[in-house]
Amino acid sequence: MKDIFSYNSDVNKTAYMNWRTSHHDHIYNMIVIADGFMNSAIMLVEAALIDNSDKKADSLIYPIIFNANHAIELYLKATVWTLNILLDNQQKIEGQHDIQQILQTVIKRVKEFETDKEKRKQFENMINGTKLYVDELFEKIATQNGKRKKDNMDFSRYPFDQKYMPHFYITEFDNVVVDLENFVQRFKEIGENLRLISTYYLFDILEAGE
Template sequence: MKDIFSYNPDINKNAYMNWRTNRYDHIHNMHVIAEGFMNSAITLAKNCLKDNHDKKADMLIFPILFNLNHGIEVYLKAMCWNLNQLLNRTDTFESSHNLKNLLEKTKKLTVEFDNRTEALQWSIQLEKYIDDLYTKIETVKENGRKFSDITFARYSLTRDLEPQFYITELNNVVIDLENFVQFFNGVFKDLHNMSSYLLEILERRSEIEAENES
């Protein structure tokens, strides 16, 4: 058997990991990875809609949700880093998997950079999803502190080895795949457009600075 990291003579049967990435542009690279994870989630959901007679969606929903949430996380982190640079700060992004906190941080930086009302348009649908998600994964501990486990799509148990919400629920926990695809096509578009917009502004500014120095 060939090595996994090897070429196929037919270039359309190859996946080039460093074709879209850039050795010197780390924010751009995060944008590329975020796009890949979110796109894969929607593509998998679409494939399930085409043919689910074997109920494969009941298994694939876990990587679908993992890829979706990870894509959202990386988009938000890339945007935070980008906005911090545009605001002339050395900060990058919070090393957290908490989507609610990452969204609030990204929104705050967005408003600092652009205080127009429409500047937060990209976040409206995403915030609805994250609020809905956290009603499922957020619990209050005995000490009164809130705890959320974003690993629910990776493991059937929490970090405390307790069953995830969909294990303990007596009724079926269901995701409408048609609604999923329609909704997250919109979220994906909003995140991708905003992230691309910020990248373009940062690249233009870098080009102008380079011209001024020469």
């Protein structure tokens, strides 16, 4: 049996895992991988929109949401790390998988770094779509007493948490649905803006000033 990690005779039928990445730039590599997760989420939805007569979206939605959330996590962590360097903060990546917490850290770091009101306003406009989605998401995965558990971010990977309690879409009586057309529109905007933010601070500010 042929190895998975092997060449195809056609270069266009071979995926190169280290063509886009850099040997020494950890932050840029996170952005590269974030691009892959975000693009794959959008492409899966677009494929389902072409023909969903077999209801493939009902099972694809789990990796779709996982990929989108992981992309957000990586973009935000790349931005935090860059801003920490710019602010002479010794921390690198902050937060685990709680994208709401990481987003709040990004917003805080930008406010610390940016003194120009127009740049702050521009950032707020660009991050707003992400914030709206993350707030909506955490309303879904929050526990009844309002406290969040870190394993709740696994809702798209497992049907239950670490204590084997079902996630929100399992216990909900009414249908839990995702508008696929809206998903593509929203996440294209979210992905584009997060990439612009992360690459701006990395290339236009940090590396340009070295």
